[in-house]
Amino acid sequence: MWEQPVLIMGAGHIGRRIALVWASALRPVTVYDISADALRSCTEYITDNLAKYCLSHGTHPGPVHFTTDIREATTAGKRNGLKLDFSHAHTESGKNKGPWMVIECLPENLSLKTSALAEIEPLLSENCIIASNSSSLMTSEMASHLQHPGRLLNTHYYIPPRNVYVEVMSSSHTYEGIFPFLTQEMKNMGLTPMVVPPGVQSQGFMFNRIWAACKRETLAVLQEGVGKPAEIDALFRDFFHAEKGPCERMDEVGLDVVANIEEHYIEQRPEIAKSGEKPLEWLKKTYVDRGDLGEKSGDGLYTWEEREALKERHKLEKYPEVEEALGA
Template identity: 25%
Template structure:
């Protein structure tokens, strides 16, 4: 599997679209697949803006971008694209039932040698692998948002994942210019998100107890710990809805009460305050969703 040539990315949302472009930039022939043509068109527009801005700012050359675009296709013809796939990265909705159905389809539609990876950080691949006839070729390959910028990729096997599969996933990630964190065994949340969850929960508890404002807690994380963003800013960037659903997914897998979303997260989620994407979360981003300015985030704000 060192000769991966064609990669298929399932799902053209924010993560899937960026993973697709990262793959094409790395030299792989890449199909970005989605059943929604409207979503594919939105992904193309978003990536065009990103690459144009990168060229303008000197982050990439025009020839580098043009070559990547020549290798990247946007298609709703899932079956045809998958028929020649060497490697599949699933970045679809975070729903176990849907993922199991999808992986059963991937197993049926891809060549026998193809590796099937899920980008999910909260649904471990052992819960998906037995929907296929090739559990040894299934793993988690977790990118971080924004995938075009963030260097980390976590490669996570389940008990039946073969070493060949893990090595292939690591090789692909490194070819994409990523720094790989290789886990020895799976655990919900993996490494980075478990570290982040610990920081997030402490930040939420400090704010909930009235120890400091969420703005000052963010300032402490940035100026004392050297973090580029504070925990509340990160929640707004990732999406309060995503944070909420990840915690529910971990609770569903572990049954641990401490895995449940913090009450303050649930409050924002139920109010539809999802962060940057909705214009307001912990902070108020205005109509354009940019330019952080403090805004009341709950009864504490």
């Protein structure tokens, strides 16, 4: 019986979905966010969906606690919980309290993530796993900000519970024993972990790099005037039998988020600067600087009216409505 919770830092679109998965099978979960509004929205989502998820998987829900107090978040859970010994990759009875794992689900901003992790680390038990859900930032970029970088790694979830794959990558300091332990726990929760080989570091994960290239070339086609958003998406949907095209998905993620991720890729990978700088500057000047960020603001690559028409078309085609995660 697990008595220590999984702690989710960030109650946004992706954080609440990760919380939903880990709260099944009687697992306790704590969701921490500095925004009371975000926590209220998160509470509504989990209240509406946790029981249905457990019913469909034949499991039972665990307790979920919501808080804006970081000290409360890091002390929730009973004593005499689990002591994790990653040097030997096994668990044994101990006197820990608080979470056994923290999953950071904050916006894709390195300084924000590192400052948040540095703030919470001293409040955690020494064997607590610290995982970042970042899609483009490597935990090797964050490791120097922690006192114990061996417990830090990337675990990038996509859009659970709909998407069950999780990409797992070392910070280059991560204790080896964490990987067999954590991947087995993920499998127990119905997730499918895909582990980047030890010693391999990648700016972005397997699928994220492929998706980033797709976004980059889509923006280049738009910037050069070769095609329009509706045309690109129509061709994409037709060829891949996809629900949505890259322009619609970028609008859902947020064009400011797309720009921030692309900017970081260009900074860290000079080989893509030549192909990415002009489309990025065009995106900023034409949309982001004007406040046209996509679904969150109204207009983006599509106008609000065009996007609503697309949603109605999806319903007629019986495609399930997909709520995207920030930072995807």
